[in-house]
Amino acid sequence: MTDTFEIFLVATPGLEAPLAAEARELGWTPAIQPGGVTVSGPWRDVMRANLMLRGATRVLARVGSFRAMHLAQLDKRARKFPWADWLRPEVPVRVEASSKASRVYHAGAITQRIERALVEELGATIAKPEATDPSVTVKVRIEDDLCTISLDTTGESLHKRGHKQAVAKAPMRETMAAMFLREMGFDGSQPVLDPMCGSGTFVIEAAGMAAGMAPGRSRSFAFELLANFDAAAWQALRAGVTPHAPTARFTGSDRDAGAVRMSLANAERAGVADWTGFAQGAIADLQRPEGPAGIVIINPPYGARVGNKGPLFGLHANMGEVLRSRLAGWRVGIVTSEAGLAKATGLPFLPPGPIVAHGGLKVRLWQTGILGG
Structure with a gap:
Protein backbone atom coordinates (compact mmCIF):
# COMPACT_ATOMS: atom_id res chain seq x y z
CA MET A 1 0.00 0.00 0.00
CA THR A 2 2.99 2.35 0.49
CA ASP A 3 4.82 1.67 -2.79
CA THR A 4 4.81 4.65 -5.13
CA PHE A 5 3.80 4.14 -8.75
CA GLU A 6 2.34 6.06 -11.68
CA ILE A 7 -1.31 7.12 -11.58
CA PHE A 8 -3.03 8.39 -14.71
CA LEU A 9 -5.93 10.79 -14.24
CA VAL A 10 -8.14 10.66 -17.32
CA ALA A 11 -9.44 14.08 -18.40
CA THR A 12 -12.17 15.21 -20.75
CA PRO A 13 -10.15 16.06 -23.90
CA GLY A 14 -9.42 19.79 -23.77
CA LEU A 15 -9.61 20.04 -19.97
CA GLU A 16 -6.23 18.56 -19.09
CA ALA A 17 -4.83 21.92 -17.88
CA PRO A 18 -7.50 22.70 -15.24
CA LEU A 19 -7.33 19.08 -14.04
CA ALA A 20 -3.56 19.47 -13.61
CA ALA A 21 -4.17 22.67 -11.62
CA GLU A 22 -6.67 20.85 -9.40
CA ALA A 23 -4.24 17.96 -8.84
CA ARG A 24 -1.50 20.45 -7.95
CA GLU A 25 -3.76 22.08 -5.34
CA LEU A 26 -4.33 18.66 -3.79
CA GLY A 27 -0.60 18.13 -3.36
CA TRP A 28 0.44 16.14 -6.42
CA THR A 29 3.08 17.10 -9.00
CA PRO A 30 1.16 16.60 -12.25
CA ALA A 31 2.49 16.12 -15.77
CA ILE A 32 0.05 16.85 -18.57
CA GLN A 33 -0.27 14.23 -21.31
CA PRO A 34 -2.78 13.94 -24.15
CA GLY A 35 -6.05 12.85 -22.58
CA GLY A 36 -5.06 13.31 -18.98
CA VAL A 37 -2.56 13.99 -16.23
CA THR A 38 0.09 11.72 -14.71
CA VAL A 39 0.93 11.85 -11.00
CA SER A 40 2.71 9.40 -8.73
CA GLY A 41 1.87 8.10 -5.30
CA PRO A 42 0.90 5.07 -3.21
CA TRP A 43 -2.48 3.31 -3.22
CA ARG A 44 -3.82 5.83 -0.73
CA ASP A 45 -3.47 8.43 -3.49
CA VAL A 46 -5.53 6.27 -5.84
CA MET A 47 -8.36 6.30 -3.31
CA ARG A 48 -7.91 10.02 -2.62
CA ALA A 49 -7.95 10.88 -6.33
CA ASN A 50 -11.24 9.04 -6.84
CA LEU A 51 -12.77 10.65 -3.76
CA MET A 52 -11.53 14.23 -4.18
CA LEU A 53 -10.87 15.12 -7.83
CA ARG A 54 -13.70 16.99 -9.54
CA GLY A 55 -12.19 17.14 -13.02
CA ALA A 56 -10.98 13.57 -13.63
CA THR A 57 -13.27 11.12 -15.40
CA ARG A 58 -11.43 8.07 -14.08
CA VAL A 59 -8.26 7.05 -12.25
CA LEU A 60 -5.95 4.41 -13.72
CA ALA A 61 -3.30 2.70 -11.60
CA ARG A 62 -0.33 1.68 -13.76
CA VAL A 63 0.71 -1.42 -11.86
CA GLY A 64 3.38 -2.87 -14.14
CA SER A 65 4.96 -3.19 -17.55
CA PHE A 66 7.10 -5.54 -19.63
CA ARG A 67 8.45 -5.82 -23.16
CA ALA A 68 6.48 -7.88 -25.69
CA MET A 69 7.99 -8.21 -29.17
CA HIS A 70 5.60 -10.96 -30.31
CA LEU A 71 2.50 -12.82 -29.14
CA ALA A 72 4.39 -15.77 -27.64
CA GLN A 73 6.40 -13.37 -25.50
CA LEU A 74 3.24 -11.51 -24.48
CA ASP A 75 1.64 -14.82 -23.49
CA LYS A 76 4.65 -15.95 -21.44
CA ARG A 77 5.12 -12.64 -19.59
CA ALA A 78 1.41 -12.16 -18.97
CA ARG A 79 1.37 -15.55 -17.22
CA LYS A 80 4.21 -14.46 -14.93
CA PHE A 81 2.61 -11.13 -14.08
CA PRO A 82 1.61 -10.92 -10.35
CA TRP A 83 -2.14 -10.56 -10.98
CA ALA A 84 -3.00 -11.90 -7.49
CA ASP A 85 -1.42 -8.81 -5.90
CA TRP A 86 -4.42 -6.79 -7.10
CA LEU A 87 -7.16 -9.03 -8.50
CA ARG A 88 -9.51 -11.37 -6.64
CA PRO A 89 -10.49 -14.54 -8.55
CA GLU A 90 -14.16 -14.20 -7.55
CA VAL A 91 -14.50 -10.68 -9.03
CA PRO A 92 -15.20 -10.73 -12.80
CA VAL A 93 -12.56 -9.06 -14.97
CA ARG A 94 -12.83 -7.13 -18.23
CA VAL A 95 -9.81 -6.67 -20.49
CA GLU A 96 -9.44 -3.70 -22.83
CA ALA A 97 -6.41 -3.65 -25.12
CA SER A 98 -4.81 -1.20 -27.55
CA SER A 99 -1.57 -1.05 -29.50
CA LYS A 100 0.46 1.70 -31.11
CA ALA A 101 3.71 1.50 -33.09
CA SER A 102 4.35 -2.07 -31.91
CA ARG A 103 5.06 -5.46 -33.45
CA VAL A 104 2.14 -6.90 -31.47
CA TYR A 105 -0.58 -4.83 -33.07
CA HIS A 106 -3.86 -6.77 -33.03
CA ALA A 107 -6.02 -5.64 -30.08
CA GLY A 108 -8.18 -8.76 -30.25
CA ALA A 109 -5.17 -11.07 -30.02
CA ILE A 110 -3.73 -9.05 -27.11
CA THR A 111 -7.06 -9.28 -25.25
CA GLN A 112 -7.24 -13.02 -25.87
CA ARG A 113 -3.74 -13.67 -24.46
CA ILE A 114 -4.31 -11.55 -21.34
CA GLU A 115 -7.69 -13.14 -20.66
CA ARG A 116 -6.20 -16.61 -21.00
CA ALA A 117 -3.42 -15.72 -18.53
CA LEU A 118 -5.96 -14.38 -16.05
CA VAL A 119 -8.14 -17.49 -16.29
CA GLU A 120 -5.37 -20.09 -16.20
CA GLU A 121 -2.98 -18.43 -13.73
CA LEU A 122 -5.38 -16.59 -11.40
CA GLY A 123 -8.58 -18.57 -11.85
CA ALA A 124 -10.38 -15.37 -12.83
CA THR A 125 -13.78 -15.12 -14.48
CA ILE A 126 -13.98 -12.96 -17.59
CA ALA A 127 -17.00 -10.66 -17.47
CA LYS A 128 -19.46 -11.11 -20.32
CA PRO A 129 -19.87 -8.04 -22.56
CA GLU A 130 -23.51 -7.61 -21.55
CA ALA A 131 -22.94 -8.24 -17.83
CA THR A 132 -23.93 -5.47 -15.41
CA ASP A 133 -22.44 -7.03 -12.26
CA PRO A 134 -19.58 -5.10 -10.62
CA SER A 135 -16.29 -5.96 -12.27
CA VAL A 136 -12.71 -4.73 -12.56
CA THR A 137 -11.29 -3.54 -15.88
CA VAL A 138 -7.69 -4.29 -16.80
CA LYS A 139 -6.36 -1.94 -19.48
CA VAL A 140 -3.48 -3.22 -21.58
CA ARG A 141 -1.60 -0.78 -23.80
CA ILE A 142 1.35 -1.78 -25.99
CA GLU A 143 3.32 1.18 -27.30
CA ASP A 144 6.77 0.84 -28.89
CA ASP A 145 6.68 -2.82 -27.81
CA LEU A 146 6.27 -1.90 -24.13
CA CYS A 147 3.18 -3.51 -22.58
CA THR A 148 1.74 -1.42 -19.73
CA ILE A 149 -0.85 -2.93 -17.40
CA SER A 150 -3.27 -0.49 -15.75
CA LEU A 151 -6.24 -1.07 -13.47
CA ASP A 152 -9.33 1.10 -13.77
CA THR A 153 -9.83 1.91 -10.11
CA THR A 154 -12.95 4.00 -10.71
CA GLY A 155 -15.70 1.90 -12.30
CA GLU A 156 -18.51 4.15 -13.50
CA SER A 157 -17.21 7.48 -14.79
CA LEU A 158 -16.44 10.01 -12.05
CA HIS A 159 -18.96 12.48 -13.47
CA LYS A 160 -21.54 10.17 -11.90
CA ARG A 161 -21.27 11.62 -8.42
CA GLY A 162 -23.97 9.35 -7.04
CA HIS A 163 -26.51 11.97 -6.03
CA LYS A 164 -27.88 13.21 -9.37
CA GLN A 165 -30.84 11.14 -10.52
CA ALA A 166 -32.90 13.60 -12.55
CA VAL A 167 -31.30 14.84 -15.78
CA ALA A 168 -32.47 17.50 -18.24
CA LYS A 169 -31.89 17.52 -22.01
CA ALA A 170 -28.27 17.82 -23.19
CA PRO A 171 -26.87 17.82 -19.63
CA MET A 172 -23.50 19.24 -18.71
CA ARG A 173 -21.32 16.58 -17.08
CA MET A 213 -17.28 18.49 -0.06
CA ALA A 214 -15.70 15.36 -1.56
CA PRO A 215 -17.27 14.87 -5.01
CA GLY A 216 -17.10 11.08 -4.62
CA ARG A 217 -18.80 11.04 -1.22
CA SER A 218 -22.04 9.41 -2.43
CA ARG A 219 -20.75 6.49 -4.51
CA SER A 220 -18.65 3.35 -4.59
CA PHE A 221 -15.52 2.63 -6.66
CA ALA A 222 -13.90 -0.28 -8.47
CA PHE A 223 -10.85 -0.20 -6.15
CA GLU A 224 -13.11 -1.53 -3.37
CA LEU A 225 -13.19 -4.83 -5.33
CA LEU A 226 -9.40 -5.23 -5.49
CA ALA A 227 -7.39 -7.73 -3.46
CA ASN A 228 -5.29 -4.99 -1.82
CA PHE A 229 -8.26 -2.84 -0.76
CA ASP A 230 -7.72 -1.44 2.73
CA ALA A 231 -11.21 -0.75 4.10
CA ALA A 232 -9.92 0.92 7.27
CA ALA A 233 -7.71 3.33 5.32
CA TRP A 234 -10.62 4.13 3.03
CA GLN A 235 -12.94 4.89 5.94
CA ALA A 236 -10.29 7.09 7.54
CA LEU A 237 -9.81 8.98 4.26
CA ARG A 238 -13.53 9.62 3.92
CA ALA A 239 -13.85 10.66 7.55
CA GLY A 240 -10.99 13.13 7.13
CA VAL A 241 -13.00 15.35 4.76
CA THR A 242 -14.75 18.05 6.79
CA PRO A 243 -17.08 20.29 4.74
CA HIS A 244 -17.94 23.81 5.88
CA ALA A 245 -20.83 26.14 5.14
CA PRO A 246 -19.92 28.49 2.28
CA THR A 247 -20.48 32.23 2.61
CA ALA A 248 -21.61 32.73 -1.01
Whole structure:
Protein backbone atom coordinates (compact mmCIF):
# COMPACT_ATOMS: atom_id res chain seq x y z
CA MET A 1 0.00 0.00 0.00
CA THR A 2 2.99 2.35 0.49
CA ASP A 3 4.82 1.67 -2.79
CA THR A 4 4.81 4.65 -5.13
CA PHE A 5 3.80 4.14 -8.75
CA GLU A 6 2.34 6.06 -11.68
CA ILE A 7 -1.31 7.12 -11.58
CA PHE A 8 -3.03 8.39 -14.71
CA LEU A 9 -5.93 10.79 -14.24
CA VAL A 10 -8.14 10.66 -17.32
CA ALA A 11 -9.44 14.08 -18.40
CA THR A 12 -12.17 15.21 -20.75
CA PRO A 13 -10.15 16.06 -23.90
CA GLY A 14 -9.42 19.79 -23.77
CA LEU A 15 -9.61 20.04 -19.97
CA GLU A 16 -6.23 18.56 -19.09
CA ALA A 17 -4.83 21.92 -17.88
CA PRO A 18 -7.50 22.70 -15.24
CA LEU A 19 -7.33 19.08 -14.04
CA ALA A 20 -3.56 19.47 -13.61
CA ALA A 21 -4.17 22.67 -11.62
CA GLU A 22 -6.67 20.85 -9.40
CA ALA A 23 -4.24 17.96 -8.84
CA ARG A 24 -1.50 20.45 -7.95
CA GLU A 25 -3.76 22.08 -5.34
CA LEU A 26 -4.33 18.66 -3.79
CA GLY A 27 -0.60 18.13 -3.36
CA TRP A 28 0.44 16.14 -6.42
CA THR A 29 3.08 17.10 -9.00
CA PRO A 30 1.16 16.60 -12.25
CA ALA A 31 2.49 16.12 -15.77
CA ILE A 32 0.05 16.85 -18.57
CA GLN A 33 -0.27 14.23 -21.31
CA PRO A 34 -2.78 13.94 -24.15
CA GLY A 35 -6.05 12.85 -22.58
CA GLY A 36 -5.06 13.31 -18.98
CA VAL A 37 -2.56 13.99 -16.23
CA THR A 38 0.09 11.72 -14.71
CA VAL A 39 0.93 11.85 -11.00
CA SER A 40 2.71 9.40 -8.73
CA GLY A 41 1.87 8.10 -5.30
CA PRO A 42 0.90 5.07 -3.21
CA TRP A 43 -2.48 3.31 -3.22
CA ARG A 44 -3.82 5.83 -0.73
CA ASP A 45 -3.47 8.43 -3.49
CA VAL A 46 -5.53 6.27 -5.84
CA MET A 47 -8.36 6.30 -3.31
CA ARG A 48 -7.91 10.02 -2.62
CA ALA A 49 -7.95 10.88 -6.33
CA ASN A 50 -11.24 9.04 -6.84
CA LEU A 51 -12.77 10.65 -3.76
CA MET A 52 -11.53 14.23 -4.18
CA LEU A 53 -10.87 15.12 -7.83
CA ARG A 54 -13.70 16.99 -9.54
CA GLY A 55 -12.19 17.14 -13.02
CA ALA A 56 -10.98 13.57 -13.63
CA THR A 57 -13.27 11.12 -15.40
CA ARG A 58 -11.43 8.07 -14.08
CA VAL A 59 -8.26 7.05 -12.25
CA LEU A 60 -5.95 4.41 -13.72
CA ALA A 61 -3.30 2.70 -11.60
CA ARG A 62 -0.33 1.68 -13.76
CA VAL A 63 0.71 -1.42 -11.86
CA GLY A 64 3.38 -2.87 -14.14
CA SER A 65 4.96 -3.19 -17.55
CA PHE A 66 7.10 -5.54 -19.63
CA ARG A 67 8.45 -5.82 -23.16
CA ALA A 68 6.48 -7.88 -25.69
CA MET A 69 7.99 -8.21 -29.17
CA HIS A 70 5.60 -10.96 -30.31
CA LEU A 71 2.50 -12.82 -29.14
CA ALA A 72 4.39 -15.77 -27.64
CA GLN A 73 6.40 -13.37 -25.50
CA LEU A 74 3.24 -11.51 -24.48
CA ASP A 75 1.64 -14.82 -23.49
CA LYS A 76 4.65 -15.95 -21.44
CA ARG A 77 5.12 -12.64 -19.59
CA ALA A 78 1.41 -12.16 -18.97
CA ARG A 79 1.37 -15.55 -17.22
CA LYS A 80 4.21 -14.46 -14.93
CA PHE A 81 2.61 -11.13 -14.08
CA PRO A 82 1.61 -10.92 -10.35
CA TRP A 83 -2.14 -10.56 -10.98
CA ALA A 84 -3.00 -11.90 -7.49
CA ASP A 85 -1.42 -8.81 -5.90
CA TRP A 86 -4.42 -6.79 -7.10
CA LEU A 87 -7.16 -9.03 -8.50
CA ARG A 88 -9.51 -11.37 -6.64
CA PRO A 89 -10.49 -14.54 -8.55
CA GLU A 90 -14.16 -14.20 -7.55
CA VAL A 91 -14.50 -10.68 -9.03
CA PRO A 92 -15.20 -10.73 -12.80
CA VAL A 93 -12.56 -9.06 -14.97
CA ARG A 94 -12.83 -7.13 -18.23
CA VAL A 95 -9.81 -6.67 -20.49
CA GLU A 96 -9.44 -3.70 -22.83
CA ALA A 97 -6.41 -3.65 -25.12
CA SER A 98 -4.81 -1.20 -27.55
CA SER A 99 -1.57 -1.05 -29.50
CA LYS A 100 0.46 1.70 -31.11
CA ALA A 101 3.71 1.50 -33.09
CA SER A 102 4.35 -2.07 -31.91
CA ARG A 103 5.06 -5.46 -33.45
CA VAL A 104 2.14 -6.90 -31.47
CA TYR A 105 -0.58 -4.83 -33.07
CA HIS A 106 -3.86 -6.77 -33.03
CA ALA A 107 -6.02 -5.64 -30.08
CA GLY A 108 -8.18 -8.76 -30.25
CA ALA A 109 -5.17 -11.07 -30.02
CA ILE A 110 -3.73 -9.05 -27.11
CA THR A 111 -7.06 -9.28 -25.25
CA GLN A 112 -7.24 -13.02 -25.87
CA ARG A 113 -3.74 -13.67 -24.46
CA ILE A 114 -4.31 -11.55 -21.34
CA GLU A 115 -7.69 -13.14 -20.66
CA ARG A 116 -6.20 -16.61 -21.00
CA ALA A 117 -3.42 -15.72 -18.53
CA LEU A 118 -5.96 -14.38 -16.05
CA VAL A 119 -8.14 -17.49 -16.29
CA GLU A 120 -5.37 -20.09 -16.20
CA GLU A 121 -2.98 -18.43 -13.73
CA LEU A 122 -5.38 -16.59 -11.40
CA GLY A 123 -8.58 -18.57 -11.85
CA ALA A 124 -10.38 -15.37 -12.83
CA THR A 125 -13.78 -15.12 -14.48
CA ILE A 126 -13.98 -12.96 -17.59
CA ALA A 127 -17.00 -10.66 -17.47
CA LYS A 128 -19.46 -11.11 -20.32
CA PRO A 129 -19.87 -8.04 -22.56
CA GLU A 130 -23.51 -7.61 -21.55
CA ALA A 131 -22.94 -8.24 -17.83
CA THR A 132 -23.93 -5.47 -15.41
CA ASP A 133 -22.44 -7.03 -12.26
CA PRO A 134 -19.58 -5.10 -10.62
CA SER A 135 -16.29 -5.96 -12.27
CA VAL A 136 -12.71 -4.73 -12.56
CA THR A 137 -11.29 -3.54 -15.88
CA VAL A 138 -7.69 -4.29 -16.80
CA LYS A 139 -6.36 -1.94 -19.48
CA VAL A 140 -3.48 -3.22 -21.58
CA ARG A 141 -1.60 -0.78 -23.80
CA ILE A 142 1.35 -1.78 -25.99
CA GLU A 143 3.32 1.18 -27.30
CA ASP A 144 6.77 0.84 -28.89
CA ASP A 145 6.68 -2.82 -27.81
CA LEU A 146 6.27 -1.90 -24.13
CA CYS A 147 3.18 -3.51 -22.58
CA THR A 148 1.74 -1.42 -19.73
CA ILE A 149 -0.85 -2.93 -17.40
CA SER A 150 -3.27 -0.49 -15.75
CA LEU A 151 -6.24 -1.07 -13.47
CA ASP A 152 -9.33 1.10 -13.77
CA THR A 153 -9.83 1.91 -10.11
CA THR A 154 -12.95 4.00 -10.71
CA GLY A 155 -15.70 1.90 -12.30
CA GLU A 156 -18.51 4.15 -13.50
CA SER A 157 -17.21 7.48 -14.79
CA LEU A 158 -16.44 10.01 -12.05
CA HIS A 159 -18.96 12.48 -13.47
CA LYS A 160 -21.54 10.17 -11.90
CA ARG A 161 -21.27 11.62 -8.42
CA GLY A 162 -23.97 9.35 -7.04
CA HIS A 163 -26.51 11.97 -6.03
CA LYS A 164 -27.88 13.21 -9.37
CA GLN A 165 -30.84 11.14 -10.52
CA ALA A 166 -32.90 13.60 -12.55
CA VAL A 167 -31.30 14.84 -15.78
CA ALA A 168 -32.47 17.50 -18.24
CA LYS A 169 -31.89 17.52 -22.01
CA ALA A 170 -28.27 17.82 -23.19
CA PRO A 171 -26.87 17.82 -19.63
CA MET A 172 -23.50 19.24 -18.71
CA ARG A 173 -21.32 16.58 -17.08
CA GLU A 174 -20.29 17.38 -13.53
CA THR A 175 -16.59 16.92 -14.31
CA MET A 176 -16.83 19.46 -17.15
CA ALA A 177 -18.90 21.89 -15.09
CA ALA A 178 -16.30 21.86 -12.31
CA MET A 179 -13.43 22.50 -14.72
CA PHE A 180 -15.27 25.31 -16.52
CA LEU A 181 -15.92 26.94 -13.14
CA ARG A 182 -12.22 26.57 -12.34
CA GLU A 183 -11.32 28.11 -15.70
CA MET A 184 -13.41 31.12 -14.72
CA GLY A 185 -11.40 31.57 -11.55
CA PHE A 186 -14.07 30.24 -9.20
CA ASP A 187 -12.54 29.60 -5.78
CA GLY A 188 -15.68 29.14 -3.66
CA SER A 189 -15.94 32.70 -2.46
CA GLN A 190 -17.97 34.11 -5.39
CA PRO A 191 -21.72 33.75 -5.91
CA VAL A 192 -22.63 31.67 -8.98
CA LEU A 193 -25.73 32.16 -11.10
CA ASP A 194 -27.03 29.95 -13.93
CA PRO A 195 -30.20 31.35 -15.55
CA MET A 196 -30.60 28.28 -17.79
CA CYS A 197 -29.83 25.73 -15.11
CA GLY A 198 -31.39 22.55 -16.54
CA SER A 199 -30.88 19.92 -13.85
CA GLY A 200 -28.70 22.27 -11.77
CA THR A 201 -25.22 20.93 -12.51
CA PHE A 202 -23.25 24.21 -12.45
CA VAL A 203 -25.00 25.44 -9.31
CA ILE A 204 -24.67 22.16 -7.42
CA GLU A 205 -21.01 21.71 -8.38
CA ALA A 206 -20.21 25.28 -7.34
CA ALA A 207 -21.87 24.77 -3.94
CA GLY A 208 -20.02 21.49 -3.37
CA MET A 209 -16.71 23.07 -4.33
CA ALA A 210 -17.30 26.05 -2.04
CA ALA A 211 -18.23 23.77 0.87
CA GLY A 212 -15.12 21.58 0.45
CA MET A 213 -17.28 18.49 -0.06
CA ALA A 214 -15.70 15.36 -1.56
CA PRO A 215 -17.27 14.87 -5.01
CA GLY A 216 -17.10 11.08 -4.62
CA ARG A 217 -18.80 11.04 -1.22
CA SER A 218 -22.04 9.41 -2.43
CA ARG A 219 -20.75 6.49 -4.51
CA SER A 220 -18.65 3.35 -4.59
CA PHE A 221 -15.52 2.63 -6.66
CA ALA A 222 -13.90 -0.28 -8.47
CA PHE A 223 -10.85 -0.20 -6.15
CA GLU A 224 -13.11 -1.53 -3.37
CA LEU A 225 -13.19 -4.83 -5.33
CA LEU A 226 -9.40 -5.23 -5.49
CA ALA A 227 -7.39 -7.73 -3.46
CA ASN A 228 -5.29 -4.99 -1.82
CA PHE A 229 -8.26 -2.84 -0.76
CA ASP A 230 -7.72 -1.44 2.73
CA ALA A 231 -11.21 -0.75 4.10
CA ALA A 232 -9.92 0.92 7.27
CA ALA A 233 -7.71 3.33 5.32
CA TRP A 234 -10.62 4.13 3.03
CA GLN A 235 -12.94 4.89 5.94
CA ALA A 236 -10.29 7.09 7.54
CA LEU A 237 -9.81 8.98 4.26
CA ARG A 238 -13.53 9.62 3.92
CA ALA A 239 -13.85 10.66 7.55
CA GLY A 240 -10.99 13.13 7.13
CA VAL A 241 -13.00 15.35 4.76
CA THR A 242 -14.75 18.05 6.79
CA PRO A 243 -17.08 20.29 4.74
CA HIS A 244 -17.94 23.81 5.88
CA ALA A 245 -20.83 26.14 5.14
CA PRO A 246 -19.92 28.49 2.28
CA THR A 247 -20.48 32.23 2.61
CA ALA A 248 -21.61 32.73 -1.01
CA ARG A 249 -25.00 31.82 -2.51
CA PHE A 250 -25.50 29.64 -5.60
CA THR A 251 -28.66 30.12 -7.62
CA GLY A 252 -30.26 28.86 -10.80
CA SER A 253 -33.40 29.42 -12.80
CA ASP A 254 -35.02 27.87 -15.84
CA ARG A 255 -38.15 28.54 -17.84
CA ASP A 256 -39.07 24.84 -17.51
CA ALA A 257 -40.79 24.04 -14.21
CA GLY A 258 -39.72 20.39 -14.55
CA ALA A 259 -36.05 21.44 -14.72
CA VAL A 260 -36.44 23.47 -11.54
CA ARG A 261 -38.00 20.48 -9.76
CA MET A 262 -35.09 18.32 -10.92
CA SER A 263 -32.55 20.86 -9.69
CA LEU A 264 -34.18 21.11 -6.27
CA ALA A 265 -34.25 17.32 -5.88
CA ASN A 266 -30.65 16.92 -7.07
CA ALA A 267 -29.43 19.65 -4.69
CA GLU A 268 -31.23 17.97 -1.80
CA ARG A 269 -29.60 14.59 -2.56
CA ALA A 270 -26.21 16.27 -2.92
CA GLY A 271 -26.55 17.87 0.52
CA VAL A 272 -26.22 21.44 -0.80
CA ALA A 273 -29.86 22.55 -0.58
CA ASP A 274 -29.08 25.01 2.25
CA TRP A 275 -26.73 27.02 0.03
CA THR A 276 -28.56 26.84 -3.30
CA GLY A 277 -31.78 28.26 -4.67
CA PHE A 278 -33.75 27.52 -7.84
CA ALA A 279 -36.72 29.32 -9.35
CA GLN A 280 -38.79 29.13 -12.51
CA GLY A 281 -38.38 31.99 -14.95
CA ALA A 282 -37.27 32.94 -18.45
CA ILE A 283 -33.97 34.74 -18.86
CA ALA A 284 -35.89 37.88 -19.84
CA ASP A 285 -37.24 37.95 -16.26
CA LEU A 286 -33.81 37.61 -14.66
CA GLN A 287 -33.21 39.95 -11.73
CA ARG A 288 -29.87 40.84 -10.20
CA PRO A 289 -29.27 38.71 -7.09
CA GLU A 290 -28.79 40.54 -3.82
CA GLY A 291 -25.26 40.77 -2.50
CA PRO A 292 -21.86 40.98 -4.17
CA ALA A 293 -21.22 40.34 -7.87
CA GLY A 294 -19.97 36.95 -8.93
CA ILE A 295 -19.95 34.53 -11.85
CA VAL A 296 -22.72 33.81 -14.36
CA ILE A 297 -22.16 30.52 -16.17
CA ILE A 298 -24.57 29.13 -18.77
CA ASN A 299 -24.82 26.09 -21.02
CA PRO A 300 -27.48 27.46 -23.41
CA PRO A 301 -29.01 25.51 -26.30
CA TYR A 302 -26.73 25.59 -29.33
CA GLY A 303 -28.73 23.86 -31.99
CA ALA A 304 -26.58 20.76 -32.46
CA ARG A 305 -28.64 18.84 -29.93
CA VAL A 306 -31.57 20.82 -28.62
CA GLY A 307 -33.69 22.93 -30.96
CA ASN A 308 -32.76 24.50 -34.30
CA LYS A 309 -30.10 27.15 -34.73
CA GLY A 310 -32.26 29.80 -36.41
CA PRO A 311 -34.24 31.13 -33.42
CA LEU A 312 -31.20 30.72 -31.17
CA PHE A 313 -29.49 33.84 -32.51
CA GLY A 314 -32.38 35.95 -31.21
CA LEU A 315 -32.30 34.10 -27.89
CA HIS A 316 -28.58 34.76 -27.50
CA ALA A 317 -28.96 38.43 -28.45
CA ASN A 318 -31.67 38.88 -25.82
CA MET A 319 -29.62 36.97 -23.27
CA GLY A 320 -26.64 39.24 -23.87
CA GLU A 321 -28.79 42.35 -23.48
CA VAL A 322 -30.24 41.13 -20.17
CA LEU A 323 -26.82 40.24 -18.76
CA ARG A 324 -25.23 43.54 -19.83
CA SER A 325 -28.06 45.70 -18.49
CA ARG A 326 -28.70 43.93 -15.18
CA LEU A 327 -25.45 42.30 -14.05
CA ALA A 328 -22.80 45.01 -14.11
CA GLY A 329 -19.80 43.90 -12.07
CA TRP A 330 -20.40 40.21 -12.79
CA ARG A 331 -18.38 38.00 -15.14
CA VAL A 332 -20.11 35.78 -17.69
CA GLY A 333 -19.15 32.36 -19.08
CA ILE A 334 -21.04 30.63 -21.90
CA VAL A 335 -20.36 27.09 -23.09
CA THR A 336 -21.25 26.62 -26.75
CA SER A 337 -20.24 24.76 -29.89
CA GLU A 338 -21.13 27.76 -32.06
CA ALA A 339 -18.88 30.82 -32.14
CA GLY A 340 -21.62 32.68 -33.99
CA LEU A 341 -24.06 32.19 -31.13
CA ALA A 342 -21.52 33.42 -28.59
CA LYS A 343 -20.88 36.53 -30.68
CA ALA A 344 -24.63 37.10 -31.12
CA THR A 345 -24.81 37.96 -27.41
CA GLY A 346 -22.80 41.12 -28.02
CA LEU A 347 -20.89 40.41 -24.81
CA PRO A 348 -17.22 41.50 -24.60
CA PHE A 349 -15.68 38.03 -24.67
CA LEU A 350 -12.02 37.31 -24.11
CA PRO A 351 -10.37 34.83 -26.55
CA PRO A 352 -12.27 31.51 -26.16
CA GLY A 353 -10.91 28.57 -24.23
CA PRO A 354 -9.65 25.32 -25.79
CA ILE A 355 -11.94 23.00 -27.72
CA VAL A 356 -13.49 20.44 -25.36
CA ALA A 357 -15.11 17.16 -26.38
CA HIS A 358 -18.70 17.01 -25.14
CA GLY A 359 -20.81 14.03 -26.21
CA GLY A 360 -19.63 14.07 -29.82
CA LEU A 361 -19.65 17.87 -30.00
CA LYS A 362 -16.77 20.32 -29.76
CA VAL A 363 -17.56 23.09 -27.30
CA ARG A 364 -15.61 26.00 -25.88
CA LEU A 365 -15.92 28.25 -22.87
CA TRP A 366 -16.40 31.89 -23.82
CA GLN A 367 -15.91 34.21 -20.87
CA THR A 368 -15.93 37.95 -20.29
CA GLY A 369 -14.06 40.15 -17.92
CA ILE A 370 -16.08 42.18 -15.41
CA LEU A 371 -19.12 43.66 -17.13
CA GLY A 372 -19.26 47.44 -17.06
CA GLY A 373 -22.17 49.46 -15.74
